[in-house]
Amino acid sequence: MNTPQAGALGRTLRWLRDSQVARQFGWLAMAKIVQGVASLAAALAVARALGPVEFGALSLAIAIASFVAMIAALGLEQIATRELVAADSGARTLALLRRLRWSGALLGAAALLAVSVLPQVHALGASHLVLILALLPLAQVGDLAEWRLIASGHGRRVAMAVVAVSPLAALVRVVLAFGGFGVVAFAWVLVAEWALRSLLLSLLARGLGTQSGEGVATVALRDALELLRESTPLLLAGIAVFAYMRIDQFMIAAMLGQQQVGLYSAVVTLAELPLVVPTLLLRAALPTLTRQSMDNPLTRDRTLVRLMGVSVYLHLAMSVVLALLAEPLVVLAYGEAYRGAAEAFRLQVLAAPLVALGVLSSGWLVLERRTGHALRRTVLGAVANIGLNFWxxxxxxxxxxxxxxLAAQALATWLADAAYRDTRGLFMMKTRALWPGNWGRT
Structure with missing residues (x-):
């Protein structure tokens, strides 16, 4: 049946197919699929080899290190992409971003060293793992090269680095799992994986058209503070997102014990696999959205509504299928010992359409320079999640x-936009995204 909605959906899919966004997304998605399949296979082997208790300790250590490493990035990714597109990767902009990124990495490593000696971390059996993972923020500084490549439209080079490193790291994990190695070995593999990836990305980003002398470009403190002023709300929003996506593990450890953490961590890894799609879509689209924002904001908003609509329906379909197959999937993936986590997995995957809306809409906040709302809405979600966890x-x-x-995601990614006058327009864009017939309207 040829309805207006079906026609709008078809036009949108044809537009995506022919756009620069689709080409960039295709490369990034291909790389993420390879990385996801490799990582999932390795995670299954590691979870089975270590068992829920030791896998829980490793998951907690990785969660702590990933949290600090996220803070070390200073919330710069989307801001950096916007600035690199606008400045055509100028030497001054690049030097500023590089110094900010390295400063954050050094502070992150120092913070993890301090965390590793806390009695609470020692009591959870993760202090020695956190000590090793203190190297993780330094190993991840190559993400600046990744931002440059994406801003320049070279998603293929990013894909090359990921495809070269991820399967190799997964293979090493599988070999170690079957060889009976302990959790310490897996912590070292994670650091090595990111270090190798950073090295390859940095090599692939050389010669992107920056002016000579980029390493000695003058960087004004005022410019650094201005970027940090914009990125700080995104950083704090990321912390809040971590709170309602990861604080569960710490609260489960305190209330239910380490075995339940292992069960929950395993299915979180599985449930989050589809959530890479909106992140990749935004990364691929942000350079195009930035150019459209400078030329015609209405065109940018139509593009964003289309992207949100396609992503919501894609994730809704995946969520329904995964929820229906939750128990057999969990048992097939992790074994009978993890059957008790199936209901948690079923609920986790239902949040995917909401996450898609939240991730893609953050691009609008960056381009409109309203990053403060990203913090505002995620703090609401974090507070709601922590409060509901106690109950x-x-x-x-x-x-x-x-x-x-799930409840926190609904609050943070949907209701929070409607509550404030300066973001009600974004709330209406999300509403239009739910109806394909409205995707071309402004």
């Missing part, structure tokens, strides 16, 4: 933690 985890176990996360 739902004792009552429903790890399924209760998944319920809290």
């Amino acid at each position: 739902l985890i004792p009552a429903y176990g790890i399924a209760g933690a998944a319920m809290a996360t």
